[in-house]
Amino acid sequence: DTAVSQTPKYLVTQMGNDKSIKCEQNLGHDTMYWYKQDSKKFLKIMFSYNNKELIINETVPNRFSPKSPDKAHLNLHINSLELGDSAVYFCASSPRDRDYEQYFGPGTRLTVT
Template sequence: DTAVSQTPKYLVTQMGNDKSIKCEQNLGHDTMYWYKQDSKKFLKIMFSYNNKELIINETVPNRFSPKSPDKAHLNLHINSLELGDSAVYFCASSAPGGRETQYFGPGTRLLVL
């Protein structure tokens, strides 16, 4: 059973389009995250939700909008895609608390042409 799953795995699209990435976890965790990994492999947090409430919102363009319909799902919607949005996007989840391990999904590889 996949603990943290993401769809799609690959996403190729044109500039200006709108796209969504979905994430689901079956670990029973309350907290979920989105991270972006750029072409140099650098990982940076974008958002975090705890029990459907946004608790971390880093300096991310407002074209990116996370949505958490329930605590097992955290989706990422991106409007007006730009070339610089090309990256790998990772979803993660954890139990609440700083000592808890974050479990990562397999990633969604987004390429904007």
């Protein structure tokens, strides 16, 4: 009965590679998010989608591209990975008209070597 799930949980890859992280929520929420948690544990929003439409797009390199095939999924594709991309990436979702109440996935720890 997982609410917000992410795959993979761990991802180790080399610089220059392209990788994707998948997120799915079974809560029936309309809005989904991607956050990045850096080595100092600081969490910052990257993107949010509402019903497959991009709502928030923070200052993130355009190597990062979110894709929402339907409102239950929000995937994050990263091109030409760099060392500085190493972080934990969290997916989250929120119900309609309650964007302030967000439910988080387990996170994906990305390590770029």
